[in-house]
Amino acid sequence: MPRTTGLRERKKQQMRHQLADVAARLFAEHGYDAVSVSDVARAAGVSDQTVFNYFPTKPELVLDRAEEIREFYRETVRDRPDDVTPADALRPLVHGDIDRYARADLAIARGEFPAQCLGSSVLRRFALEARDQQADAIADAIGETHPGLHPLVVRAHAAALVAVIQVVTDRIGVALLDDAERAEVVAGLRADADAALDDASDHFRALTTGNS
Structure with a gap:
């Protein structure tokens, strides 16, 4: 069980970092105000809800x-x-x-x-x-x-x-x-x-x- 939990946590951290990096690249290119959570989700190949699961509000993509x-x-x-x-x-x-x-x-x-x-x-x-x-x-x-x-x-x-x-x-x-x-x-x-x-x-x- 601990090994399974550790793997799950690592995968969650990897997804979190991936979403944050995708968001940062979009913000760098277009500016924070011009990028929506849906834009981040599409660029990362996930659903909007997946992004919200990791970052409940848009500002947390920068201030998490x-x-x-x-x-x-x-x-x-x-x-x-x-x-x-x-x-x-x-x-x-x-x-x-x-x-x-x-x-x-x-x-x-x-x-x-x-x-x-x-x-x-x-x-x-x-x-x-x-x-x-x-x-x-x-x-x-x-x-x-x-x-x-x-x-x-x-x-x-x-x-x-x-x-x-x-x-x-x-x-x-x-x-x-x-x-x-x-x-x-x-x-x-x-x-x-x-x-x-x-x-x-x-x-x-x-x-x-x-x-x-």
């Missing part, structure tokens, strides 16, 4: 990992060592986003979250809601590790960290759509992200001096 990412941010900040700031805890994740851009398949990447959120006001709204939830998750984690800090100060710091992530994501999207020189973009993104995260880290240490 929003909850997973939010919880990853929460755990990363909550479980960091005592001498590590939230900014420094999140830094490897920001670098990871930049590294994925550096090696991305452009035919798919242009149809994914960073690029498509720039061209669709509908998708942008969903994305901003997801960012707000990420800030809440990070704030909750900071509150757990530093209960002495004022909740509004904690929320403001979390929002600043999410703003850095958002700017990096948007710049990746612009670079993808403009077919920019990737090595140059990567170097600039790393430098700018590190400058912002260094500042946030210094600010957090100042906030927590005497409040740990």
